[in-house]
Amino acid sequence: MLEQHYKWHSPHLGHEFEMLVYGEEGYPLILFPTSMGRHYEHRDRGVIQSLEWFINNQLIKVYCPDTVDVHSWYNIHISPAERALHHIRYDRMLRHEVLEKVTEETGVQRIAVAGCSFGGYHAANFAFRYPERVSYLFSLSGVFDVKSRLNGHYDDNVYYNNPVDFMPANPHEALWRMGIILGVAEKDITRSQNETMSGILHNKGIMHWLDVRPNKTHDWPTWLEMLPYYLSLIK
Template sequence: MLVFPSEQGKAYDFENNGMLGAVSSLVEAGRVKFYCVDSFDGASWSNRHAPVEERARLHGVYETWVLDEVVPAIHGDCEGPVEIITFGCSLGAYHAANFALKRADLFPMAMCLSGTYDPASWHGWGERGDATYFNNPLDYVPHLHGDHLEWLRSRVSLLLVCGQGQWEDTTGALEGTKRFAATLAEKGIRHELDLWGHDVPHDWPSWRAQLAHHLPRFV
């Protein structure tokens, strides 16, 4: 599993916030390995000083690094090419979904917790261009068609999980998750929407519970 951190987070956040501990039995049994990376959000999507198209272009630098450096390192550590599940919480959920949809040959599944999936709406300004379009699932998914769409339908699967408690509304995660699920449904792309209760907030304890609940089904 390739783990993207929450907004402007670090690789060690996954372990430091108890996520690794929540599924330690799966790791100890050899059923899963986690590879955690730093974010690049401060230079890209969270850079409010840059117009949205420049943010998207800079995200491309991060994408290139993940594809050209991180993925080969994972394959090398696993002694050959393996299918990689992407995972992320909050803004990390966007990365998990976007990488899986764009490169389902490498990432056939994404586990996305409390995400929003329209980066152009994150305090964006300036005109949108191709870089924004091709990194915004709510822009490009509705226009998927033909052989590529059929291949995605056969190849990729997304798990979208969100609570309905505190901060899931103010962050836009709840509505964003439901909107993204509806967009995937319209295109017939395999996905699962799992909404937790009104007592489940946008925070690490929720994400620990959600990861521990779902991961055993997939590894």
């Protein structure tokens, strides 16, 4: 399968940014790495191999961007307010650089996003902030509340990037047209967060599927089962 390595200077981040892309044609999927993960994580962990049939049959084209978690939510060497600002820059880069590249290459205006663990946070946060540009959200053992990483700090930048906080009042009509799957393991450390997010969506009347996998844990073998199945449901 075709693998392309993209590297460019990001004006929003102020430094170079990298992304791997798999496939030539197909429905675009932005696949976020886990906490502090790099653009090659899904290749090295076997996720891309698990999606090989979809890619080779030109059903999907997979975009694997870096994160800036080490500079944002996970950076204990700067203030919590600065951590949130670093994430804001990343969010703008995704919206105005990565998404525009995806749209230019595929011609698709509403894409799919996915991620495992903290990658599930990135996927959900992006989807819920920009539902007019996202048709499908596949969160695998996702995190939906980052306040535990902020030492009690709270401001608007946190609120608008913390799905459990901003989603109850989010009125965007495109949310009701999004295909949403919250996949989580029965023995998952993020199960309660997924149940909370499911409850928020349920209270808003937003159709979704909370998929609790029995006898599974928060780990790669679970996610390697989940993602190919979820992608098979794209219509």
